[in-house]
Amino acid sequence: MDTPALSLFGGPTGPEGPPVCSGKGCRKPAEWVLVWNNPKLHTPDRRKTWLACEEHREHLSQFLGVRGFLKETVTLTDFTG
Known part of the structure; x- marks a missing residue:
């Protein structure tokens, strides 16, 4: 079984569809990127999305x-992540 390729945002790319919302159980197309960092775990320049x-x-x-x-x-x- 082939595993779909993942985009930078963790969502499927190509024929499977666009990046999707990170909300629990949501499969709607993403419109926004929330850029964040946990200062207790990450260096100040590290960004997660x-x-x-x-x-x-x-x-x-x-x-x-x-x-x-x-x-x-x-x-x-x-x-531009």
Whole structure:
């Protein structure tokens, strides 16, 4: 069985579809990139990403923000990661 290729964001690429939202159980196409870092685990220059659809952007941003992890939120089309 072939395993689909994964994009930079962990979602399938090619015929399987575009990157999808990181919200639990969500399979909607991603529109936003939430760039974050856990300072207890990562060096200051390390950046990790979650993807979000419009519906989950605020919830995921708040989750990361209250923990002090969220660095920036950009549209998927503007992300240069």
